[in-house]
Amino acid sequence: MRSLDRSAAFWLRAYPPAWRTQRADEVTAVLVDLAPDGARRLDARTALGLLRGGVATRWRLTPPLRVYLPYRMLDIRVPAQYREWVHQDIATPGAMRRNLTGRLWLFAFPIYNALTTDARDVTLVMWTVVGVALLATLLCVRPGFGVRRRLQHHAGTGSRVLGSSVWVRTSRARVSAGPGARVLVLLLAVGAVAWSAAAVLAPTRLGAVPCDAAGALACWETVVVERDSAALITAPIAAAALAGIAIAVAVHRRLGRHLADRPDQPARHLVGLAPHAGVGFTLWAGLIIAEAWAEATGAWVLSLSAVAAPACLLLLPAAVVVWLRSRTAPDLALVDLRHVAWTGRPVQVDRYDTELVPALAQESR
C-alpha cells in the first residue's frame, strides 16, 4: 500500500465502518486522483474535509437520541427506517464492545455503592466474580449465534429485504450431543465434588437470632455462627445422590423408548462447541472451585454449596446417562437428549432458521 493510501485510510476512519466497507476504495481512488503528483499524505484541507464529512455522516446515519438511547441502553427495537442502521450496528466489527458499553449504566450504581460503603472489598470481589462469569459465558457462545438472534429480534419483521441484504432460509445449527454432554458431565462433576466437600467442611453457617434480648418474634437478625453439626447437610446431600440415581434410571428408560425411532432432521446441521468454549468452561470450573474453597475455609459463610451440592448430585447421574447415550448416536444434538430426558416426549423436528445475507451473494447462489 502506498503511503498516500495509508494516509487516506487513516483519515477515512472518521466515517462509520459500514460506510467505509462500501465506499472506502472508491473515495481513496478520488483522493489519489485529486492529490498532487508525488504527494505522500493528504494535505490539511482535504484531511479536515474528510474529518468533517465523517462526523456529519455518522450524525446523519445514527437515529435520533429518543430512538438511539432506548436501543443502546435497553435493547428496544427501533422504527423500521432505522433497521438498516441496526443491521450495520450489530453485524459490523466492534458490535460486542458497543453493546456492552451501552449497558455500563446498569453497573454504575452497584459499582458506586461498592466503592463508597464499608463492604467495599466483598462487593468488589462479587463484581469480579460476576465479570468473570459473564466472560466465561460469552466464550461458550458461538459469536455468529448471538449476532443472528439479535438481527432476528431487531431487523426480522416480515419484510424479506433489508437495505442491500435479504433474509434467506437456512438450516439450524445445533450443538452435537457428544461434546455438549461431555462438558455438562464435567461441570456437574466439578460442582458436585467441590460443593459437597465445602458443605461438609464449612466451619461457619448462617443463623437467625432475635433482635433484642426479649426475643420478640417479629424481629430476627441473620448472623454468622459456628458450625455445630454436619449431619443437617450430609443428609440432604445423600438423599440428592439417591434421588439422582432414580432420575437417571427414568432418563435411561425415556431415552431408550424415544431415541430408537427418531425423525430425520432436514433443517439441521450439527456443530461442535464454540471455538473458545474450552477456556470458558475452565473459567466456570475455576469459579466453582474458588467459591467452594471460600466456603470450606470459612472465608465465606456456608451458603451456595448447601443448595448447589444437592442440585449437582441430583442432575449428575442423569447427565452421565445422557453422555453415554450420546456416544452411541453421533447424529444426535444435545437439544434432542435434553428434550427427551426432560419431557419424556419424542424428538422434535427442527424448523428452518433464517439468516440475513447480502443480496448479491444470494443472486450468485
Add this chain to the structure above:
Amino acid sequence: MAFRMSEQAYYVLLSLAEEPRHGYGIVQAVKAMSDDRVRLGAGTLYGILDRLVEAGYTEASGEIVVDGRVRRYYRLTPDGMAALTAETARLTDLASLARRVIAARPTSRPALGTA
C-alpha cells in the same frame, strides 16, 4: 427529510445532467463549470452524493476498475432531473427579480441623513 439544495449540490446535479460521471469526473466538471471557483474536496463531494442518493436524485450506474482502482459512476434519476429543473426555474425567477430591482434603482439619489 427535505433535501437542502446548496450551491455545491446544484453544481453536482448539473454535472450529472450532462452525463454519468465518477467522483473525480464530477470534481473536474464542477471546477470547469464554475470557472475554477468551486473546488470540491472528497469529503464534501461524498457528503453531497450520499444526500443525493438518499433523496433519490442520483443513483450508482456501474463501476469500472482503472489501474486497480474502483471508479463508481453516478447518474441523475428522473426525480433528480425534476429537482434540477425546479431549482433552475427558482434561480431564473430570482435572477429576473434581481435584474428588475437593479434596473429600477435610480442612477443617482441623495444620500440619507443629509440636509
